[in-house]
Amino acid sequence: MFKIIKAEFIAPGIKRFVLEAPRIARKQKPGQFVILRIYEEGERIPVTIESSDPARGTISIVVQSVGKTTQMLNSFNSGDCISDVVGPLGKPSEIEKFGTVVVVGGGVGTAMAYPSAVAFKKIGNRVISIVGARNKELIIFEQEMRAVSDELLITTDDGSYAKKGFVTDELRQLIESGRQIDLVLAVGPIVMMKAVAELTRKYNIHTVVSLNPIMIDGTGMCGGCRVLIDGKSQFACVDGPEFDAHKVNFEVLVQRNAMYREQEQRSLAEYQRSKAAPSSVNAEHEACAGAPGGTR
Amino acid sequence: MSPTASKSLNPLSPKERIKIPRQPMPEQPPDVRNKNFNEVNLGYSEELARQEARRCLECAKPTCTENCPVGVDVTAFVELIVAGDFLGAAAKIREANVLPAITGRVCPQEDHCEGKCLLAKKVKPLGIGYLERFVADYEQRRGTHVLPKVPPTGKKVAVVGSGPSGLTVAGDLIQKGHKVRVFEALHELGGVLVYGIPEFRLPKQIIREQLDYMREMGVEFETDVVVGRTVTIDELMNEEAYDAVYIGTGAGLPQFMGIPGEHLNGVYSANEFLTRINLMKAYRFPEYDEPMLDLHGKDVAVIGGGNTALDAIRSALRLGAKKAYVIYRRSDAEMPARAEEVHHAKEEGIDFQMLTAPVEFLSNGKGWLTGARCVRMELGEPDASGRRRPVPIKGSEFDLPLSVAVMAIGTMANPIVQSTTPGLGTDKRGYIMADSEKQRTTRKGVFAGGDIVTGAATVILAMGAGRRAAASIHEYLTTGVW
Numbered sequence: 001m002f003k004i005i006k007a008e009f010i011a012p013g014i015k016r017f018v019l020e021a022p023r024i025a026r027k028q029k030p031g032q033f034v035i036l037r038i039y040e041e042g043e044r045i046p047v048t049i050e051s052s053d054p055a056r057g058t059i060s061i062v063v064q065s066v067g068k069t070t071q072m073l074n075s076f077n078s079g080d081c082i083s084d085v086v087g088p089l090g091k092p093s094e095i096e097k098f099g100t101v102v103v104v105g106g107g108v109g110t111a112m113a114y115p116s117a118v119a120f121k122k123i124g125n126r127v128i129s130i131v132g133a134r135n136k137e138l139i140i141f142e143q144e145m146r147a148v149s150d151e152l153l154i155t156t157d158d159g160s161y162a163k164k165g166f167v168t169d170e171l172r173q174l175i176e177s178g179r180q181i182d183l184v185l186a187v188g189p190i191v192m193m194k195a196v197a198e199l200t201r202k203y204n205i206h207t208v209v210s211l212n213p214i215m216i217d218g219t220g221m222c223g224g225c226r227v228l229i230d231g232k233s234q235f236a237c238v239d240g241p242e243f244d245a246h247k248v249n250f251e252v253l254v255q256r257n258a259m260y261r262e263q264e265q266r267s268l269a270e271y272q273r274s275k276a277a278p279s280s281v282n283a284e285h286e287a288c289a290g291a292p293g294g295t296r
Numbered sequence: 297m298s299p300t301a302s303k304s305l306n307p308l309s310p311k312e313r314i315k316i317p318r319q320p321m322p323e324q325p326p327d328v329r330n331k332n333f334n335e336v337n338l339g340y341s342e343e344l345a346r347q348e349a350r351r352c353l354e355c356a357k358p359t360c361t362e363n364c365p366v367g368v369d370v371t372a373f374v375e376l377i378v379a380g381d382f383l384g385a386a387a388k389i390r391e392a393n394v395l396p397a398i399t400g401r402v403c404p405q406e407d408h409c410e411g412k413c414l415l416a417k418k419v420k421p422l423g424i425g426y427l428e429r430f431v432a433d434y435e436q437r438r439g440t441h442v443l444p445k446v447p448p449t450g451k452k453v454a455v456v457g458s459g460p461s462g463l464t465v466a467g468d469l470i471q472k473g474h475k476v477r478v479f480e481a482l483h484e485l486g487g488v489l490v491y492g493i494p495e496f497r498l499p500k501q502i503i504r505e506q507l508d509y510m511r512e513m514g515v516e517f518e519t520d521v522v523v524g525r526t527v528t529i530d531e532l533m534n535e536e537a538y539d540a541v542y543i544g545t546g547a548g549l550p551q552f553m554g555i556p557g558e559h560l561n562g563v564y565s566a567n568e569f570l571t572r573i574n575l576m577k578a579y580r581f582p583e584y585d586e587p588m589l590d591l592h593g594k595d596v597a598v599i600g601g602g603n604t605a606l607d608a609i610r611s612a613l614r615l616g617a618k619k620a621y622v623i624y625r626r627s628d629a630e631m632p633a634r635a636e637e638v639h640h641a642k643e644e645g646i647d648f649q650m651l652t653a654p655v656e657f658l659s660n661g662k663g664w665l666t667g668a669r670c671v672r673m674e675l676g677e678p679d680a681s682g683r684r685r686p687v688p689i690k691g692s693e694f695d696l697p698l699s700v701a702v703m704a705i706g707t708m709a710n711p712i713v714q715s716t717t718p719g720l721g722t723d724k725r726g727y728i729m730a731d732s733e734k735q736r737t738t739r740k741g742v743f744a745g746g747d748i749v750t751g752a753a754t755v756i757l758a759m760g761a762g763r764r765a766a767a768s769i770h771e772y773l774t775t776g777v778w
Contacts, residue, residue: 042586043576044576086526217491221550224564238712255561259561294521
């Protein structure tokens with residue numbers, strides 16, 4: 001049982017949770033993730049850790065409502081419990097003094113790129129952040145990113161805030177202006193990460209992306225998260241989740257992530273139907289009755 | 297090795313014993329069980345058990361016990377069954393084996409106790425596995441295990457992994473008075489017993505009962521801890537003050553063949569396929585959230601010939617597969633799966649394509665699997681494993697239509713613990729080095745055993761390693777001698 005200490009929507013459909021997870025809080029490094037199983041019948045899903053507070057024994061995650069699990073999780077509030085939180089998993093981001101690092105965050109990916117931006121800045125890099133979303137309401141972590149960036153560029157697809165366009169438009173302008181860029185880290189939707197990779201490949205700028213394939217155990221046991229890197233099979237959970245963007249086969253990632261689309265839609269539809277039913281009892285929330293952490 | 301029936305509780309003469317046929321295990325009919333996940337074997341009745349037990353020749357030098365990786369005193373427990381003292385028989389087994397209800401179901405007895413049974417020279421071997429299962433289940437139904445009372449030693453042991461070897465270590469050490477805490481990476485305890493072995497071969501309830509028994513004895517369990525990530529071995533020893541650590545993290549990363557098409561949707565590793573079904577209960581989707589591909593009316597194949605392969609394909613059949621194939625590159629004789637499982641699988645209608653291997657997975661052009669291009673093999677000279685090497689027959693390629701293919705061709709070492717524990721020696725394949733006598737690693741106070749040392753093996757071999765490790769951990773904790 002992992003207790004939710006704080007839960008608040010930071011944008012429509014995007015919720016930030018602070019969870020009691022002292023073991024994970026002590027060990028978390030930027031770029032790592034946790035696997036959640038939110039209730040007894042739940043699936044296991046990977047979520048990048050946004051930050052941790054070892055002194056308080058808490059970690060923070062940011063979750064966007066997409067399918068049944070994320071919608072259900074986003075109905076949880078402080079005081080509720082999550083059945084299982086395991087981590088920190090995956091290799092941490094390689095944080096070095098590269099020179100100038102461009103951190104690109106798309107949508108909820110901004111929260112996941114944030115800890116790396118903090119670390120890049122702390123070690124002495126010049127950090128330029130580009131944050132994008134569909135519209136103004138979905139721009140998250142603006143203040144946080146501004147605080148750790150030497151420059152912050154914002155785009156919205158519909159132009160409702162800052163510059164109209166895509167993060168790649170800003171990145172292209174930066175590159176074409178002749179600025180020295182030593183590393184690009186891009187975290188966000190696969191289409192965005194792919195577009196960033198294609199852009200920087202032309203200029204031979206080292207680029208890292210954080211991949212989000214379907215996972216179960218997250219420890220290398222099941223092989224479900226295999227991704228094609230430079231033509232070779234790698235497991236995102238133990239070999240990643242960050243990879244050299246220019247070596248990633250994004251088509252295979254998109255194809256494999258669509259494997260259960262039919263089931264995901266059915267699951268979501270049934271969840272929404274059950275929620276709408278007047279007789280339904282909201283029994284999904286875990287009572288925090290069990291022992292804390294993984295004690296069983 | 298002469299039978300010594302004189303002082304036995306068994307009144308029958310050796311001749312009379314040999315005349316009794318091996319008592320068959322009652323089981324669900326094949327055409328019923330291939331549609332459900334209930335256990336295939338139903339277990340002996342008391343009468344069947346006593347009748348089977350009467351067959352034991354009670355050898356003076358029992359080769360069954362000599363060939364048991366955990367050293368169960370077979371003749372003694374079988375004699376107690378003859379006498380009707382089933383609880384006594386259970387206690388006798390428990391002296392050597394903390395998980396009898398599990399080994400009674402999944403141990404390859406033909407390779408160990410039953411394979412060396414003297415009866416097997418003339419007739420069928422004694423049903424030692426069936427008898428073990430019977431007394432373990434009897435004890436469970438009576439709910440009367442005897443809890444050993446031991447004074448605490450004040451020593452603390454961390455066990456990494458709650459699979460068969462870790463549970464054996466925990467069960468043995470708690471009975472020596474040490475404090476034991478087991479760390480498990482997944483949300484459920486049991487390791488491969490839970491995520492790997494299907495319900496129809498080992499019901500989860502059996503594992504839960506064994507775990508409850510261990511809790512009663514005082515073993516502590518913590519799930520959701522990936523040792524190496526959530527906490528390191530050094531942190532366990534230095535910050536959490538464990539006096540010794542046992543690493544039993546089990547089989548690791550699934551292997552793929554490296555042939556074209558392995559990334560297609562529809563190609564699974566056996567670990568993923570079985571984890572979705574067993575651990576995540578994806579077959580009960582949407583009641584459970586974890587999805588899996590719908591197998592109803594589909595053609596499914598597993599590639600490989602081990603127990604994992606059979607577990608996967610027999611699960612596929614139960615989930616509605618129209619055709620269910622085992623594709624194995626060698627012949628029947630080389631198949632590593634347990635004889636009983638192969639027999640059961642054939643009865644259930646699994647199609648065995650022996651001496652066959654896929655060379656490519658075929659797609660519909662949209663990323664989904666449609667079939668496997670296979671080649672027939674013939675056996676050539678023996679290879680490093682001593683088994684005859686399969687050699688492709690030129691021109692024998694054929695296409696097998698498939699919706700789902702499951703790769704069950706083995707595993708590689710999971711590197712998480714090794715890479716985060718300085719000074720922990722590994723072999724060239726990445727497995728942890730531990731001496732085979734005492735299971736000691738290259739780090740003082742750190743022991744290891746099971747698949748993370750040997751590579752993929754069996755439940756009972758992992759338990760054997762656990763038993764050796766527990767004895768040597770106890771010795772280390774009490775003498776301080778490494």
